[in-house]
Amino acid sequence: xxxxxxxxxxxxxxxxxxxxxxxxxxxxxxxxxxxxxxxxxxxxxxxxxxxxxxxxxxxxxxxxxxxxxxxxxxxxxxxxxxxxxxxxxxxxxxxxxxxxxxxxxxxxxxxxxxxxxxxxxxxxxxxxxxxxxxxxxxxxxxxxxxxxxxxxxxxxxxxxxxxxxxxxxxxxxxxxxxxxxxxxxxxxxxxxxxxxxxxxxxxxxxxxxxxxxxxxxxxxxxxxxxxxxxxxxxxxxxxxxxx
Amino acid sequence: xxxxxxxxxxxxxxxxxxxxxxxxxxxxxxxxxxxxxxxxxxxxxxxxxxxxxxxxxxxxxxxxxxxxxxxxxxxxxxxxxxxxxxxxxxxxxxxxxxxxxxxxxxxxxxxxxxxxxxxxxxxxxxxxxxxxxxxxxxxxxxxxxxxxxxxxxxxxxxxxxxxxxxxxxxxxxxxxxxxxxxxxxxxxxxxxxxxxxxxxxxxxxxxxxxxxxxxxxxxxxxxxxxxxxxxxxxxxxxxxxxx
Numbered sequence: 001x002x003x004x005x006x007x008x009x010x011x012x013x014x015x016x017x018x019x020x021x022x023x024x025x026x027x028x029x030x031x032x033x034x035x036x037x038x039x040x041x042x043x044x045x046x047x048x049x050x051x052x053x054x055x056x057x058x059x060x061x062x063x064x065x066x067x068x069x070x071x072x073x074x075x076x077x078x079x080x081x082x083x084x085x086x087x088x089x090x091x092x093x094x095x096x097x098x099x100x101x102x103x104x105x106x107x108x109x110x111x112x113x114x115x116x117x118x119x120x121x122x123x124x125x126x127x128x129x130x131x132x133x134x135x136x137x138x139x140x141x142x143x144x145x146x147x148x149x150x151x152x153x154x155x156x157x158x159x160x161x162x163x164x165x166x167x168x169x170x171x172x173x174x175x176x177x178x179x180x181x182x183x184x185x186x187x188x189x190x191x192x193x194x195x196x197x198x199x200x201x202x203x204x205x206x207x208x209x210x211x212x213x214x215x216x217x218x219x220x221x222x223x224x225x226x227x228x229x230x231x232x233x234x235x236x237x238x239x240x241x242x243x
Numbered sequence: 244x245x246x247x248x249x250x251x252x253x254x255x256x257x258x259x260x261x262x263x264x265x266x267x268x269x270x271x272x273x274x275x276x277x278x279x280x281x282x283x284x285x286x287x288x289x290x291x292x293x294x295x296x297x298x299x300x301x302x303x304x305x306x307x308x309x310x311x312x313x314x315x316x317x318x319x320x321x322x323x324x325x326x327x328x329x330x331x332x333x334x335x336x337x338x339x340x341x342x343x344x345x346x347x348x349x350x351x352x353x354x355x356x357x358x359x360x361x362x363x364x365x366x367x368x369x370x371x372x373x374x375x376x377x378x379x380x381x382x383x384x385x386x387x388x389x390x391x392x393x394x395x396x397x398x399x400x401x402x403x404x405x406x407x408x409x410x411x412x413x414x415x416x417x418x419x420x421x422x423x424x425x426x427x428x429x430x431x432x433x434x435x436x437x438x439x440x441x442x443x444x445x446x447x448x449x450x451x452x453x454x455x456x457x458x459x460x461x462x463x464x465x466x467x468x469x470x471x472x473x474x475x476x477x478x479x480x481x482x483x484x485x486x
Contacts, residue, residue: 018263021362061330061362082328085364087304119264119304121328175414 003105006138011106014113017054022092022120023061024052024158025069025080026165029129029145030182033198036129036145037162038073039154043141044103047096048152050161051143052120065123073143074135079179080123083168086157092118096155124165126180126199170200174216178239186222186236189213246348249381254349257356260297265335265363266304267295267401268312268323269408272372272388273425276441279372279388280405281316282397286384287346290339291395293404294386295363308366316386317378322422323366326411329400335361339398367408369423369442413443417459421482429465429479432456 027038039048053068055061065080097114101107108115129145136143146152151162169176173196183191193209213219222236270281282291296311298304308323340357344350351358372388379386389395394405412419416439426434436452456462465479 018360018362020261021264055330055362057360058332060332061328063332064330085304085325085328087298087307087364089301089303117261117300119261119298121330171418 004138007101007104007106010139011101011108011112011114016056017113018057019113020116020118022052022054022118023065023068024050024086024120024122024161025065025072026050026083026122026124026162027069027073027075027078027132028124028126028165028169028199029132030126030195030198031128031130033194034129035148035198035201037148037151038075038134039144039146039152040072040136040140041142041144042100042103042155043139045100047100047155048158049155050158061121065121069123069125072137072140074137075127075132078125078127078132079181080125081172081176082121083124084122084161084164086120086122086161088157090117091120091157092116094156120161122161122165124169126169126176126182128182173199178218186238188234188236190234192237247381250344250347250349253382254344254351254355254357259299260356261300262356263359263361265295265297265361266308266311267293267329267363267365267404268308268315269293269326269365269367269405270312270316270318270321270375271367271369271408271412271442272375273369273438273441274371274373276437277372278391278441278444280391280394281318281377282387282389282395283315283379283383284385284387285343285346285398286382288343290343290398291401292398293401304364308364312366312368315380315383317380318370318375321368321370321375322424323368324415324419325364326367327365327404327407329363329365329404331400333360334363334400335359337399363404365404365408367412369412369419369425371425416442421461429481431477431479433477435480 029036029038038051040051041048051069051072053064053072055064059067062080062082066078069078069080070076093115098108101114134143134145148166151159153159154162182195189210192213193204193206196209197204218240219237220240222238224233224235272279272281281294283294284291294312294315296307296315298307302310305323305325309321312321312323313319336358341351344357377386377388391405391409394402396402397405425438432453435456436447436449439452440447461483462480463483465481467476467478
């Protein structure tokens, strides 16, 4: 096959980017007691990968992360956070990029910029997957949500990157909860608990959970809505305004 | 003045390192209700800086961080953790390295590798400063502990790096406590509380603190030592063996 113009342009664009550094994005999706992660499949290969890319020489790394995510998946205005730099000394020096290019009609030279060692800065986000509609870019056949338990084998160390992002998400959930913007404007304690149980992948005791959440001092309790059965109506909460 | 051989060698060693990436280490020191941070003063200049350096092309970044810290300060076997990548688009493109080189007898060419943009990977650690004896390297006049409140103006964004490391330290203290290895084998709840109060820079309520610490399930309570005044003797604790 003959390579696409987009692929040729990309493979010739190494001079635009900071050498030896990439960004990979772990986008977790939550909805209705399910936790998923967003994965691309490279065109014409069996290579599954996180949405990733490179940092332009004049670009702040956080801007690069947002641009890369949008270019690869179409997702915009996502609250991305750095969580770790993956820096094994041989990282990137395997056949991944060579196989992808070959499958799409180009043989990379031995000194091609894509074949060098790459550090990768990991960013993660948590979104409502029912409201985020990813679309594959020109280099991918698919861009889809996968259950964490059913994740395919990913290229390079991307499975490890997902695992470490998950550990960070679990550890930081209390602190990032407001920013993730996953819940409706007002929500019940049950809805909040379902979010925690899904992400932590374990049941929590209702009383302990409520006590802990209230102790974080991020919730504002609203009045019960009058339904005629007030004693059964749950309290509604919203996140406190922090301004 | 004529430049030292070490400086000439270093300035000619750019090909050994990954381009555009550095590492900076924020070493917090705790002892006796004081929290300090380790700062170098560049030779023959008024430039104060965190211990930092570059990643060898064949080196894991965590190994690089440990090597850099030892080379710059003499400190070994420190538990370093990554906390953030500093990636402003103009980072490193100021006069800092030019002024240091000039003050030590070398004028850098405009395209010198030290004058390009650098991302920096921040690592932090918390040690007992009474047991850590830092020594300056050949590029520094001093390598000393500074009170956080009395920190000098540092080069580049190093003051911001310290601030972000401090926020991470405070946020992660519960999780990193065992690894930091700051307390004696056995310690009292008062000693633990003094550590927290110093790092968080605020007083804590004794009963709340004790309840929270016990809820973390990392402490093992030992028997009181018989002193003849058992009712006054505090309990001793140690960290649970996690193997």
